[in-house]
Amino acid sequence: MRVCLVRDFLDNQLLDARGQNAGKVDGIVLELRQGEPPRVRYVEVGPVTLARRLNRRLGKWVARLDARLGDGRGVPIRIPISRVTLDAPSLRLDVAAESTPIMALERWLRRKIVCRIPWS
Amino acid sequence: MLAWGLLWYGTFSMIENGVSILGLITIAFVVAAVRLGPDWHAFGAGLIPSLPSKEPAHYWFIAVSILGASISPYLFYFYSSGAIEEKWDVTYLGPNRVIAAIGMGFGGFLSIAVLVVAALVLAPRGVSVDDYHQLPQLLASPWGRVGFFLFAGCLFVTCLGATAEIALALAYQIAQGFGWNWGEDLEPREDARFSLTYSVVLVVPMLLVLIGLDPLKLTTLSMALTAASLPVAIVPFLVLMNDRKYLGEHTNGWLGNLCVLIITLLAGAVAVVSIPLEIIGGS
Numbered sequence: 001m002r003v004c005l006v007r008d009f010l011d012n013q014l015l016d017a018r019g020q021n022a023g024k025v026d027g028i029v030l031e032l033r034q035g036e037p038p039r040v041r042y043v044e045v046g047p048v049t050l051a052r053r054l055n056r057r058l059g060k061w062v063a064r065l066d067a068r069l070g071d072g073r074g075v076p077i078r079i080p081i082s083r084v085t086l087d088a089p090s091l092r093l094d095v096a097a098e099s100t101p102i103m104a105l106e107r108w109l110r111r112k113i114v115c116r117i118p119w120s
Numbered sequence: 121m122l123a124w125g126l127l128w129y130g131t132f133s134m135i136e137n138g139v140s141i142l143g144l145i146t147i148a149f150v151v152a153a154v155r156l157g158p159d160w161h162a163f164g165a166g167l168i169p170s171l172p173s174k175e176p177a178h179y180w181f182i183a184v185s186i187l188g189a190s191i192s193p194y195l196f197y198f199y200s201s202g203a204i205e206e207k208w209d210v211t212y213l214g215p216n217r218v219i220a221a222i223g224m225g226f227g228g229f230l231s232i233a234v235l236v237v238a239a240l241v242l243a244p245r246g247v248s249v250d251d252y253h254q255l256p257q258l259l260a261s262p263w264g265r266v267g268f269f270l271f272a273g274c275l276f277v278t279c280l281g282a283t284a285e286i287a288l289a290l291a292y293q294i295a296q297g298f299g300w301n302w303g304e305d306l307e308p309r310e311d312a313r314f315s316l317t318y319s320v321v322l323v324v325p326m327l328l329v330l331i332g333l334d335p336l337k338l339t340t341l342s343m344a345l346t347a348a349s350l351p352v353a354i355v356p357f358l359v360l361m362n363d364r365k366y367l368g369e370h371t372n373g374w375l376g377n378l379c380v381l382i383i384t385l386l387a388g389a390v391a392v393v394s395i396p397l398e399i400i401g402g403s
Contacts, residue, residue, distance in 0.1 A: 013299050024299035089366060106301070109312040119129065120308045 003086065009043060013090040014097075022097035026050040027076060042078040043091070045102055049076040069108055072101030123283040124322050128315065132205040132304040135288075139281035146278065148270045149233040152262050156240045163236065181397040184390050185340060188347025190224075191383065196353065198289035201296070205304055213370065234258070252336055283322065291318035347394035350387035358384060 003009070005028055014022040027044035048066055052059030067074025077100075085092045097103050114120050126135055172179035199220070208216065241261040247254055255275070259267035288304065294317050295302035301311040308315035329335055357380050361372040372380065 021299050021301045106312050109316055110309050113316060114308050114312045117128070117308070 005040065008086060008088065009091065014043075014045065014084075014093055015087070015090050016093045016095060016097035018096050018098075020097060022093060022100075022102050025091060027053065029078065040081045042080055043084055044076040044078055046073075046077040048074065052076075069104040070101075073104050077101050123280055123287065124319060126280075126284055127287060127304070127318055127322075128308055130304075132202065135284055135304065136202070139277065139284065142277045143281055145270065146230050146274045148259060148274060149230060149237055152259055152267075153233040153236040153240075156237065156262055158236050158240055177397060177400040180393070181340075181344070181400070184347050184394050184397055185343035187386070187390050188350060188394060189343045191350065191354070191387065192346045193349065193353030194286055194289035194293075194346075197293045198285055201289070201292040201302075210370070237262075287318040287321045290321045291315075341398065344394045344398040347390045349391070351384065351391050354380070354384050354387045 009025050009028055011024050011026070013024060016022040023045045025043045026046060026049040028040060029042040029044060030038040031041045032038050046066070048059060048063045051062035063074050079093065083094045085094075098107075126138075130138075203212070203216070237258050241258055242248075242254070247257070256268050256271045259271040259274075261267065263270065291314050292302060294300075295311070295314040298313075300313045302314040303311060306314075325338075328338065358377070360366065361376065361380060364371055
């Protein structure tokens, strides 16, 4: 099967093992090899990668802010390509995103704001 | 607050059906238009567009704003997200056409009724609407106190519907853009980012009005800005509606593509003239 990385991976929807939305593919990490074609190693998710794509300084600023969300944040979230399968037009992860850093902001907002609103 | 409560605690069908049924109160304008007895010949002649005799810049500004508001991007996002919320599948393609056509047609029909009532009630008195306070006369004139309350009811329901719709449309767009969990039928704790996005979207305009911006001026300005942003929203449809990866065998035929092309060109023209017209004829 022929896969176009930018068309079929970059900015496409990620679904976790439970079918929940788990962000978009914000970046792709390639490994350059001597005398051989480059190999895809990871997909990157999260605001740090997205902000870096727009502007380096913005990326640094977002990374500082994002680091406050706890472990695994403040840096690009990397998922090994072996854990991702193409299910066009989306991509499927073989893990549940809920417990991963991908959902750190969702968990923080839920705990700090949503759960404090009555009957939510 | 009411719109927020509706979105936070309600479900999609509750919002959709509730506001639609309450919105039928606006049929009062159709009844008023017929009861006021317009000159049907002049009404028929008015259906054919004609050039304005005075204030051409203001006329074209309003015309472009109405076009911009009628095919505004948020409608696409809201309607298509609603289709996902209600789990429409390929069997809904037929009903979808009927719903879209009747929905837009009915809205246009009501707008014509409002125009007719305005022409019969306000124009003879030389009233040119530049403030919301002048509007209740539209129904108060034929029906007195009852008409005033009817108008208040119409304004309340349409504002509530529009507020809920726009807040949801923006939250849908942002949540889908970033790939978050979203859905009006989910509990807010299941899609905290989505729920808090529409909450912020509801609060920000409220603050703008509270610091003293005129809501009517803000509306016309945002209609012109919407018109200016139209091509960005519509051009992708030319590509998307012909993409077999997404649409399979249901891609546009030549007629569909021609329609999208015409709307795109119209949107381009509207976008180019909207900002100059806003400056010349906006106030």
